[in-house]
Amino acid sequence: MYGIHDLAALRCYSALSRLTNRFVVRRLIQAVPTVLGIVLLGFVLVHAAPGDPVLALAGENGDAAYYEFMRERFGLDRSLPEQLLTYFTRVASGDMGVSYVQGRSTVALIAERVPATLLLTTSALTIAVLVSIPLGALAARRPHGARDVGINATVLVVYSAPSFWLAQLAILLIALKLGIVPVQGMTTAGSAASGIGHILDVARHLALPAIVLSLQELAALVRLTRSGLIDELHRDHIRTARAKGLSESRVLLRHALPRAALPAITVIGARAGQLIAGTVVIEIVFGWPGIGRLMLASIQTRDTPLLLTLFMTIALTVVLANLITDLIHGILDPRIRVS
Amino acid sequence: MASSIPGFESAELAPAALLPGAGWSPLRGMLMRPAGLAGLILLTLLIAVGAVAPLLTGLDPAAVTGPSLAGPSAAHIMGTDAIGRDLFSGIVFGTRSSLLIAISVGLVSAICGLAIGMSAGFFGGAADDILMHVTEAFQVLPRFFLVAIVIALFGPGLDRLIIILGLTSWPVLARVVRGEVLATKQLDYVLASVALGASRFHVFRYVLVPQVLPGALVLVGLIMGQVLLIEASLGFIGLGDPNVVTWGILAGRAQGLFRAGWWLAVFPGIAITSGVLAFNLTADALSARLQGR
Numbered sequence: 001m002y003g004i005h006d007l008a009a010l011r012c013y014s015a016l017s018r019l020t021n022r023f024v025v026r027r028l029i030q031a032v033p034t035v036l037g038i039v040l041l042g043f044v045l046v047h048a049a050p051g052d053p054v055l056a057l058a059g060e061n062g063d064a065a066y067y068e069f070m071r072e073r074f075g076l077d078r079s080l081p082e083q084l085l086t087y088f089t090r091v092a093s094g095d096m097g098v099s100y101v102q103g104r105s106t107v108a109l110i111a112e113r114v115p116a117t118l119l120l121t122t123s124a125l126t127i128a129v130l131v132s133i134p135l136g137a138l139a140a141r142r143p144h145g146a147r148d149v150g151i152n153a154t155v156l157v158v159y160s161a162p163s164f165w166l167a168q169l170a171i172l173l174i175a176l177k178l179g180i181v182p183v184q185g186m187t188t189a190g191s192a193a194s195g196i197g198h199i200l201d202v203a204r205h206l207a208l209p210a211i212v213l214s215l216q217e218l219a220a221l222v223r224l225t226r227s228g229l230i231d232e233l234h235r236d237h238i239r240t241a242r243a244k245g246l247s248e249s250r251v252l253l254r255h256a257l258p259r260a261a262l263p264a265i266t267v268i269g270a271r272a273g274q275l276i277a278g279t280v281v282i283e284i285v286f287g288w289p290g291i292g293r294l295m296l297a298s299i300q301t302r303d304t305p306l307l308l309t310l311f312m313t314i315a316l317t318v319v320l321a322n323l324i325t326d327l328i329h330g331i332l333d334p335r336i337r338v339s
Numbered sequence: 340m341a342s343s344i345p346g347f348e349s350a351e352l353a354p355a356a357l358l359p360g361a362g363w364s365p366l367r368g369m370l371m372r373p374a375g376l377a378g379l380i381l382l383t384l385l386i387a388v389g390a391v392a393p394l395l396t397g398l399d400p401a402a403v404t405g406p407s408l409a410g411p412s413a414a415h416i417m418g419t420d421a422i423g424r425d426l427f428s429g430i431v432f433g434t435r436s437s438l439l440i441a442i443s444v445g446l447v448s449a450i451c452g453l454a455i456g457m458s459a460g461f462f463g464g465a466a467d468d469i470l471m472h473v474t475e476a477f478q479v480l481p482r483f484f485l486v487a488i489v490i491a492l493f494g495p496g497l498d499r500l501i502i503i504l505g506l507t508s509w510p511v512l513a514r515v516v517r518g519e520v521l522a523t524k525q526l527d528y529v530l531a532s533v534a535l536g537a538s539r540f541h542v543f544r545y546v547l548v549p550q551v552l553p554g555a556l557v558l559v560g561l562i563m564g565q566v567l568l569i570e571a572s573l574g575f576i577g578l579g580d581p582n583v584v585t586w587g588i589l590a591g592r593a594q595g596l597f598r599a600g601w602w603l604a605v606f607p608g609i610a611i612t613s614g615v616l617a618f619n620l621t622a623d624a625l626s627a628r629l630q631g632r
Contacts (some may be wrong), residue, residue: 156374157616162572165590168593172604270478299577302491307487
């Protein structure tokens, strides 16, 4: 049997979870028009581009028979509303066309590259989160002190520097001069290592691009942690915690940091687009075999179907990242759910 | 809600610093801070370099004027590129075009962001709902990739670069402006002046505009810094306008030439970083000043 208090707690919990469910559903519904808008944008871009839209879909080097085939396939000979309908059904079924350079489905080409990009991005994000919290806390401890000014200035310069340039400098100084880590690629060319050997090889190649990619996120997060902590450390509950005689580090870590960390989640989510853009550029500099290299190749060969699919994939990923961020935020901060 | 510019989420502006008639005291306050001073000096310097570009160098940045891949020397202070174009004159003329891009985008997004944020906050209700949903949709568009695909489909050009970046950079501004308008509308002195018969135009002109503009200026400064970075990345991956020398295009020419010419990577990077830093430092100092810190 449940006691009376347990029952009250249960009722409270179920009310909370009902609220959460409603919040999740509402947030999912809100994302629908955005997703449709992005898909529509792809259609508009292809049709607004100068020249025959078949050129944008099939590239410029096809022959007449191929263009005819593509026209039929994408229904370009029909009316615009009909085309739009065909387009939406195709996208919904995951058919985004064929790369005319590689002759394969653009979705499959991108899917092949996603793991490498994901490995690089998640490593960078992990480094950024792990390093930014202690740095931000260190800076917030004595605002406008020497350490704070030093950290702040460094972080602002890093935040202002283009990521490809930091990557170029890292290659010049660390990879070429010191020779500690390899300059290019994801694995050593011709290496047949497997198992642990392979993992170590990839890790050695991953280190420099992941650190460089983490720098801008790191800079953003340090600024945020710092300003959040400084705001937080003035609040009453912190004064109470100090008055209780808690040590300063316990006040900082247990009482101030969790509340200051909440906006960090929002910012990581809101910066998803910038992070992917940064990844593309870093991949190009380091020859990392992810979607960035694919994008560069599609630009150089004017492979528009592939480029369009890439754009939509990235745009939808950003929408998804924002959605997840909001959901996490809503779960951690109940006030968001009701508003 | 989500702002992509960290450190400014809590930019609740202190009304005391913003009362109409505070005049140029923000500027004076900024000059008192080392960061603000450095930012303003850097910004003035860069604008001056851009303005008098032809006086600083006698060499055409697009013409072959020296041996290929020559290191920095008296004739070519920053060396030459793979086909012998002078890097220093490229940087000088690049300052002009890169700043022009950043300022144009800043203007477009300031107009959009202020108009939409002000209307949403001022009219409220259904207009607010609709405008904020539109803002949200624009905010999730990945700017860098949108410009990339537009340039790939439509061909390179500064016009489309400025239009697309301008039309996608305003959401953060609109949100902050809306929040500021909503908060200000509820202040006692505003309610009091409405009760005394102040017209909507009076409230708009003498209360909301002076209250919102300084904070908006901070965000526009940060947007211009971000635009410099996006332009640089686009130029770097080969999507710049080949007829216009920008910092990004210069940086892109270094790719694959690390061993042969370090200067090709180092100097354009310094130019871009100092440009972005100038905007960020100035905006940072202004925001600190407005918050009364």
